[in-house]
Amino acid sequence: MSSADDRPVPDGDLLTTDLLVGGMTCAACVGRVEKKLSRVEGVTATVNLATGRARVSHPESVTSQELISTVEKAGYTAELPPAPTDQDDQDGEQQEPAGGLHERTRLWITTLLALPVLVLSMVPVLQFDYWQWLCFDLTTVVVVWSAWPFHQRALKGLRHATATMDTLVSLGVIASFLWSAYAIYFGGAGQVGMRMPFSLLPGAEAGTAHLYLEAAVSVPLFVLAGRYLEARAKHGTGSALRALAELGAKDVELREDGGNRRVPVAELRVGQEFVVRPGEKVATDGVVTEGSSALDLSLVTGESAPVEVSPGSAVVGAAVNAGGLLLVRATAVGADTQLARITRLVTDAQAGKARIQRLADSVAGVFVPAIVSVACTVLGFWLGAGADGEAAVTAAVAVLVVACPCALGLATPTAFLAATGRGAQLGVLIRGPEALERLRRVDTVIFDKTGTLTTGHMTLVATTVADGEDATRVLRLAGAVEYGSEHPIGRAVLAAGRAADPAPLPPVTGFRAVAGSGVRGTADGREVFVGRPRPDTELPDVLRQALREAEAAAHTAVLVEADGRPVAVLAVGDSLRPSSEDAVCRLQALGIEPILVTGDGPAAAHAVAAQVGIDEVHAGITPEGKADIVAALRAEGRHVAVIGDGVNDAAALASADLGIAMGSGTDAAIGAADITLVREDMQAVVAAVRLTRRTLTTIRANLVWAFGYNAVTVPLAATGWLNPMFAAVAMSASSVLVVANSLRLRAYQAAPLTSGLASGTAAEGADDTSFRKESGDLGVPSVR
Structure with a gap:
């Protein structure tokens, strides 16, 4: 579900439009699209390589078609996201990444063409008379047809005076092929009975006719394979968002004039009543008018315990009816439902860009031109030093092929994509990457009492x-x-x-x-x-x-x-709340100090604080006073998060480093917050903190790999210690490894709620007396 559907969304005096951008292959492409869009007066743009989306803020005078035209002039494709109804029709098509079937066919044909070339080039005992001509013919097809997408995108970049990853691949393939063609026609490599030794190192002995056909076919083969695997992996990082979009019911049984009829859910209107049978999904948000049952909300909020509902109870769309027959009156439909808002928040979050990602993109933006310069320098140096021409060309080709800005461009967005999707499954809606970065630095959490703890x-x-x-x-x-x-x-x-x-x-x-x-x-x-x-x-x-x-x-x-x-x-x-005590103890174990700030009287405030283990309490505080406490703590150098649910918390939420709202709270609180807890479980706060730390650890690992990979492999290639074929394997593997590392976030599991005592490290440093509570203190009626 798009946050903009097929029309711009107002954002103050500006409009916000999402575009689906095609043809981007690395961070250099991202920087190019952003620069082109930002050159339009009044326009600012953020492009995400992992999602293939551009979020554009623009004045009303700039139309969506002008934005699309600007992207196309940069050499890429652009279109507005499909409407939600169109996406429903395309569910079956989303099982493969975009263009997946076509790319897979190209990959298989390239594999069949390249394998004979690789085997004959690397195993001299299999080389027969005229083997080189057979390999040359097969290589010609690979270079012209299989590598055509790289050549095409490289030419587009050349027309716009820019260079991308495709430029490096195209230059490497063409250089290997042209050198091999020269050797066959003019260098004696085409003679009958020619045999070519294979070495792991790229150099060749002086006077030996040497072909680089294996490099010319292996580069397209391994890059195509890497990008196909990368596309499938990126497709996986967005699985949580697609799962959210597909949660809703497809049709609904309306109750009209005493009779029932089944219609598509898009025809449902506010005020109409519909029937929910056992095992069916609730079609939309509403209020129960007849019947009682238990609803399974785990798919929507992550809450595992069924919720009992009866006449007058509010229900949310996509909840599964686990018991009796219900008659529900619709109170919200379409984009106004809770599920739609959740999906929209996750989509908006994934469109953002973190500060660390902007740094990586800026580095990648100058990376490709720098690598081209390095390759030319290496070629000139080797030739100037009197080295054999074959060795000089090989070193230059290896430099072109091994360099990989793709990993830099994917290191951060794929991790955020997986984390925000996993967070939504755990009942934590994160507004954007910036919120994750701020949450990582939080050392103080201010809790409201009523409706929060x-x-x-x-x-x-x-x-x-x-x-x-x-x-x-x-x-x-x-x-x-x-x-x-x-x-x-x-x-x-x-x-x-x-x-x-x-x-x-x-x-x-x-x-x-x-x-x-x-x-x-x-x-x-x-x-x-x-x-x-x-x-x-x-x-x-x-x-x-x-x-x-x-x-x-x-x-x-x-x-x-x-x-x-x-x-x-x-x-x-x-x-x-049953989870409040355990959540506070776990936050303390994570090095975060909890503070209770409430408008209630001192007796009630200190009673709750004693139950959950909070030492610092501020009672009888006005909404303005809450904001003043936040300001005072921030003036001390603390990084403050505020958790609340009411209108009186909105000012504090907005003034804190990070605002966290309860999903059951008011619209004012949710609107002022950076993170919303969908389920009424304070453990979701702990899950958010731990997921954030895991995410930023993953990003650091990705960036260390991306920078370290290039720091090691480019000098190896320049000094002639890296065969172009292995350079292609390494380059493709680097991107796949980065995305695969980010995919591990999808398996993140929140710590289970413990009864009375936080387990493991959650109890470290906590006062044991804070755990010894009567059942009545935890909100469970006790009987004496």
Whole structure:
């Protein structure tokens, strides 16, 4: 799914248009396209070699067709990305990389032509009379037909006074072929009975007629093979994004006038109701109007646990119905759905370019002209030093062939492509490569409390019953009396009563609400009161202790009386997310200091901080105050990330080095953030940090290889220690190795959530007491 589809997207006073650029083979091509586009007045462009996309910001006066024309004048092809509906029709075509079938055919034919040449040239015992002429004929086909794409792109570059990787390949192939043609026709190599020894080193003994037909065929063969493997590997790095785009349902069963009819999902409109049968995907975002079931959201959010839904529950498109029959009313369709927004965010992230990538591209931009100059210098030096002409040409050809700016251009974007796709699968949406770079430097994380460390919903945290009472029966009585309540605490007690036993709650008679106190009613023959404890109420010791513990934890204590006798104390509060404690401990183990900054009162703030193991707490802070705390920490030289979910967090999110928003938060928070957590699991923050560190380690390894490869092989080729055939193998292998190394990020696994104690290194340096928590502190109702 394109972020721009087939039309520009407004970006302030500018429009943003995505283009699919064809014909780019190395970082020099990237720099050339960027320069051409940037020469248009008011236009800035970022080109990604791994995705083949150009993201262009331009004034409204510059049309998409003008941008396409500019790219074509640079010698490349360009087109607008297909609309999402077109992409759905092309699902089958995306199983192969673009042009994959044609390139594979060219590769196979080249292999059949090149193998006899390589075998006869390298195994003298197999050389028969006129073998050189057979090899020359086969080589001519390879040089003219197989290598034609390289010659064609090199000529385009020559017309535009630029040089690319194709220039090096084309020059190397032509030089090897022309030298061999000269040797056959004028150098005595065409004589009957001619035999040619093979050496791993490129030099030949003086006076020996030597052919370089194996170099002329091996360079196109190995480069074609390398680029085909490279294209397949790059295709793999984007598999997560394609998987996201293909998650949605293709058709939907509409409910109209009491009847059902199945239509393509594109015909679904907001407000219409549709049926979701067991095993089917939810067609789009909506609200359940009838039925109850469990939804599997793992494909969308990475959350493994099924989510129970019932009338009034919100559902997201592409979730799988694992249980009963549901009737859903659509609330968003097309590009407005959560799945579409996720896909758009990932696409936008992959269009960006990191600072380290810009450095590599700038180096690669001057790399090819420099290599051509080096090859000419090597040829002149060898000839000037009195060396044999064959050795001089061989060294120059080896220099041309072995140099590889492709690895430089692919080192960074392929890693980011794989990382952003894997992050989306783990429920972490990264806005761009810059966010990954900033996250790597973060040493301080500011947490909001409500809706971030906690769920933001009132739930029953703990149940304490008097001696002789049954907890399940008490919860059912309290839930029955609270049935008619609209108060958040009453709804929490009602939910707990329903969860205690699947049987229907008992009917209530004589219900009445006591203002400022609670509710009363008769259920199961007992007069029940549920409400605020009165100061003069005599409580058993176990209930009085429970009351004190609830107040210490900043929970709301609810007293349940039956027939005038206290029978239970219910602790109701904003429960901690099950993953919060473990996530905080893991962040501390990674060297990141957590700080709690909240608008809530000190009692609630310190209670939550004690549960998760945060030492520094700022309570009763205004939205402006949150931004001031961020500014003060940054002034100390810290790199600060802020995690929040509400409008009151937007200013802090925007002013921090990195903003992280909960996916369930407000649009203002998500809009101000650099990273969005799709699933409500704080472990996603830890996964983001670790994935970032793994990504940047991979990029460093790629760049070390790319620079180191050229630093070693170019001098070897220049000094005559590298055969052009092996130079072609090394050049092709370097690009494939870089992409393959990036592909390892697709297998990254987030650490599993532990129960109560972070495992392994996550516990290092943490206070053991922070792990010894009661189940009630983790948001799971405890019963005493």
